Amino acid sequence: MAGSPIVKKGKYQMNITTTVIGSYPYARMTPEEAIARAVDEQVEAGVDVISDGQVRADMVGIFAQGIAGFDVQGKKYNVVSKIGPADKAVSIGDLIIARDRAAGRAKVKGTLTGPTTMAHCAILMNGSPYKPHDMPKGAQSMIVDRELVMDMAHALAAEARFLTEAGFDTIQVDEPFFSMQDLDLDLGLEALGVVTKEIKTSALHVCGDITSAMKKLIDAPVDIIACEGGHMARIDWLTPAMLAEKKKQICWGVITVNSNDVETVEEVKVRIMTGVEKLGAENLLVSPDCGMRVRKPEAAKQKLVNMVLATREVERELA
Numbered sequence: 001m002a003g004s005p006i007v008k009k010g011k012y013q014m015n016i017t018t019t020v021i022g023s024y025p026y027a028r029m030t031p032e033e034a035i036a037r038a039v040d041e042q043v044e045a046g047v048d049v050i051s052d053g054q055v056r057a058d059m060v061g062i063f064a065q066g067i068a069g070f071d072v073q074g075k076k077y078n079v080v081s082k083i084g085p086a087d088k089a090v091s092i093g094d095l096i097i098a099r100d101r102a103a104g105r106a107k108v109k110g111t112l113t114g115p116t117t118m119a120h121c122a123i124l125m126n127g128s129p130y131k132p133h134d135m136p137k138g139a140q141s142m143i144v145d146r147e148l149v150m151d152m153a154h155a156l157a158a159e160a161r162f163l164t165e166a167g168f169d170t171i172q173v174d175e176p177f178f179s180m181q182d183l184d185l186d187l188g189l190e191a192l193g194v195v196t197k198e199i200k201t202s203a204l205h206v207c208g209d210i211t212s213a214m215k216k217l218i219d220a221p222v223d224i225i226a227c228e229g230g231h232m233a234r235i236d237w238l239t240p241a242m243l244a245e246k247k248k249q250i251c252w253g254v255i256t257v258n259s260n261d262v263e264t265v266e267e268v269k270v271r272i273m274t275g276v277e278k279l280g281a282e283n284l285l286v287s288p289d290c291g292m293r294v295r296k297p298e299a300a301k302q303k304l305v306n307m308v309l310a311t312r313e314v315e316r317e318l319a
Contacts, residue, residue, distance in 0.1 A: 016272070016286055016311050017048045019251065021205055021226065022111045022174065023291030024053035025300050031055050035094055037297070039101040039108075045304035046312075049170060050106045052098035054291065056091075059113045059174060060121045066090030067118075067155045071125070079122045082129050083151035085158035092166055099168075109203075110168040112159060114175035115152035115195065116188040119144045122152075141180040146187060153191035160198040169200040172226065178217065179208035185216050193221035203251060207290050211235055218246055226251030228289040233274050240280040250279055253289035255307050260299040268310035281318060286311050 020042060026034035038053025056062050064070040064077040068084035091110065099108045120142060124130055131145040160171055173195055177183055196202040203224035210217060210227045214235055217225055229252040232238070243250065252275035254268050275284050286307060292300040 014282055014315075016281055016284055016315060018046070018308050018311050019049035019109070019285055019287045020047060020051050020304070021253075021287055021289070021291045022051045022054045022172065023059075023293035024051070024055065025293060025295055025297040026053060026055035029055075031094065032097065035097050036101055039098050039106075041297075041301045042304060043102060043105045045301060046308035047106060047304055049109050049285075050098070050102065051109060051111055052094040054111060054293070056094055060118060063090055063113055063118065063156070063159070064122075067152075069128075069151075069155075070122075077118075077122050078125045079128045079130065079148070080125045081127060083148065083155055085155045089162035089166070090159055092163060092168075095163065095168055096166070107170065108168065110160075110163040110171040112156055112171060112173050112195065114173045114178075114188075114204075115149050115156055115191040116144075116183070117175050117177050118152045118156070119149045120177050122148065124148075139182050141177060141183045143184070149187055149191045150194070153194035156195045157198050160195050164198055164200060170203070171199045171201070172203040172205055172224075173222070174205045176207040178204075178206040178213055179210050181212055185213060189216065189220055196221050205251075205290075214238065218242065218248065223247070224249045224251050224285065226253070226285075226287060228253040229271055229275050230289075233278060238279065240283055243279060243283045249283050249285060250275070251285040251287050252279075254286055254310070255288035255303045257288050257290045257292050257295060257303075260296050262299055262302045263306055265306045265310045265313065268306055269314055272310055272314045276314065276318070281314075 024038035034055035035052050042050040060077055064072050066086040069079055069081045071078045071080045095110055102108055130148040134143040202222040203226050204220050204222040205226040209231050211231055211234055254271040
C-alpha cells in the first residue's frame with residue numbers, strides 16, 4: 001500500500017481479537033435452534049468474541065417490542081406515547097442462552113440498536129408527544145425531534161445497564177444512520193454517550209462509507225469503532241498516534257457480507273495487513289463488514305473460518 005510504513009517481523013507480538021458484528025442466518029429455525037447454531041458455528045470457526053446471532057427479530061423490532069411508548073404492528077414501529085425504559089432487560093434472554101451454550105469457549109457480547117437509528121425508524125402516531133419527522137427536499141435523512149432521540153437514549157441506557165449488571169461487559173451499539181452525510185451527528189453522538197456511559201467496554205458499529213463522518217466519529221464516546229476496512233483505508237489522516245491520543249481501537253471489517261462468495265484466506269490476509277500497516281496490530285480487532293443474516297449458512301460459517309485462519313496467519317508472520 002503506497003505510503004504505508006514497512007511492517008517488520010517481531011514488531012507486533014500480540015493477539016488480534018476476532019469478532020462478529022451481530023446477526024447470523026436463522027431462516028426456518030426456531031430462535032433457540034438458531035442461537036445454538038450461531039454460537040456453535042462462531043465458536044467452531046475460532047471467533048474470540050461472538051454474538052447470540054440476533055435471531056429473535058430485526059435490529060429495531062427486538063427493542064421496540066419492549067421499550068415503553070411503542071406499539072409494534074408487524075414491521076411498523078409505532079410510537080403512541082412518551083418513550084421510556086423497559087422495566088426489565090429486553091435482549092438478555094437470548095444472550096444468556098448464548099453464553100450458556102458457549103460455555104466459556106468464547107466471550108459473548110451484547111448488541112444494542114442505537115437511539116438515532118431507533119428514532120429514525122419510529123412511526124409517530126396520534127398521541128405521540130414528539131414533533132413529526134421532517135424530510136427536507138434532497139436530503140438523505142430526516143430531521144427527528146431531539147426529545148425523541150434523547151428519550152430513546154435513556155431507554156437504551158437502561159437496557160445497557162441491565163446487560164452490564166448481568167455480566168455482559170462488552171456491548172456494541174449499532175448506528176447505521178451515522179453514515180448519512182446530512183444526519184445531525186452531534187445529536188447522535190450526544191445520545192450515544194448516554195447509552196455508553198452504562199457500558200464497561202463499548203463499541204460503535206456504523207455501516208457503509210464513514211469517511212466523511214470519521215472526523216466526528218473519532219471522538220465518539222466509545223472504546224471501539226467498527227466499520228468496513230475498505231473505507232477506513234482511504235482515511236489518510238487517521239494514524240496510530242491519533243488512536244492512542246483518542247484511546248480508541250478500530251474493528252477493521254475484512255469480510256464482505258453482500259455476497260455468498262467466500263474470500264480466500266490469502267485475500268483476507270491482505271485486507272488485515274492493510275489495517276496493520278496503517279494503524280498497527282495493537283489498535284485492531286477484525287470482523288466481517290456487517291451482520292451476516294441474509295447469507296447462506298454454509299457461506300457465513302466459511303467466511304468466519306477463513307477470517308480467523310487469516311488472522312492467525314498474520315499473527316504468526318508478524319511474531
